[in-house]
Amino acid sequence: MRKVAIIGTGMTKVDKHWKKSLKELFGQAGIEALNQTNSPAIDALIVGNMCASDLSDQNNIGALLADHLGFVPNTAYRVEAACGSGGAAFLAAYSAVASGMYDVVMTGGVEKLTDGVGGNTTLSLGKAADAEYELFYGSSFVSINAMIMRYYMKHYGVPREAFADFSVLMHRNGSRNALAQLPFEITRETVLDSDMISDPITLFDCAPVGDGAAALILCPLEDAKKYSDDFIEVAGIAGATDTVDIASRESLLTFKSTVTAADRAYKMARISTADVDIAEIHDTFTITGVLSLEDLGFCERGKFHKMMMNGAFEPGGIVAVNPSGGLKSRGHPVGATGAYQIAELFLQLTGRAGKMQVPDASVGVAQNIGGSGSSTYVTVLRRV
């Protein structure tokens, strides 16, 4: 297997992009990534997306975007793993370059949630869950995570307010991110007083609905200098699965797919959690963020609140968590989120993260979840 590098990235602001279509959003991110490099010929395009067939009446995203970006006749396809689509597409692109099948691959993700009308967006996102044994009963994606959150709170005796403080930290980080959908600070009361969606999850426990696209260009590490002065090594990468329906699991207190993927990715990169400077974690809901911190090995189980209030998850602490603002504040353009996380780490590790910059960062971890922990993709990036 060849070593693989990221040589360029592009991201749109996460927003309600009423005037832009799916392909225009990815086109913008793709051109930006090409412009960061000397615009090498792209051998393949592998893109993550979850909801286009439901919300934009569009399948066949690969060819559509290859055409839009002028990559015809080269291969192009879409990868779908619910909210993990971006991470899954990145894994496929990594494998394609590492194996020698292709030399220069563009990957990334795009999502156009605001093309959905009425309750269609909620319904489409819910399809990450088991259609026959969860959605059938009127579960939404939120309600499944709400059940996990209630169980966690009771099991560890963690008060509801502790989760609100997680949102506060994410918004403080995101207020420094020019591409964030919700770049403003909030207070604990903002979370506690916001609308109840599915007890105990309120609106400000949830990532917002938004559109966005992120693109990344990969090539063999040994060729990276040919295309760009700034490149980063993909040092470790793994995907793992768990049951789709949460009732089939041994425990509701962990996402085993994250534990497995992290273990494999850390081993591949020959690192331990102590080596990680920055983590972009998948906080669809505050409970998802907390479980992710624990499953990635950054936090003792049930103890996140005290650690968080002592600065453990900020620069200078155990690990800088979501300097981008995470899904909560940067936003969660579902199938693009995994690509955003990796693109943000790329900017951090090349020292171009502006106001978000974590000093002296050399190792970053991105963790992208599909469904309520049914699949997870963990990627370790290292400065070379």
Add this chain to the structure above:
Amino acid sequence: MSVPRYWREIPRRSRLETVKCSECGTISYPPRARCGKCGSSKFENYKLPEKGELMTFTVVRTPPKGFEKMPPYIIGVVKLEDGTLITSQITDVAPEEVNVNMKVEAVFRKVVEDGDSGIIQYAIKFRPVIK
């Protein structure tokens, strides 16, 4: 919801019928092609118990499409007497009175109607045990 899609799940969702691994005895709900524990593909039919206790729940205030008329309604994970977990609706109890560890039992109820002319979907829900 298409009729065949609804109809073929009736044994599970209306009668709590599922499978048990013939090799290691692991109960699988819903049924699977291979046992997640031992890898065997030999299963025998198994009827789940109808009583258990509520492990966790949520009260849905913002519903998905199709359930607009229902909120607030309760979705829960029930731990049945044999240890099997099952997701379903919790019924016959007010949202403010439901609590974790509550003893519940299976009851056959309507879940939702597909508009004015679609099928009426039924399934087992769980209600507090009537003593």
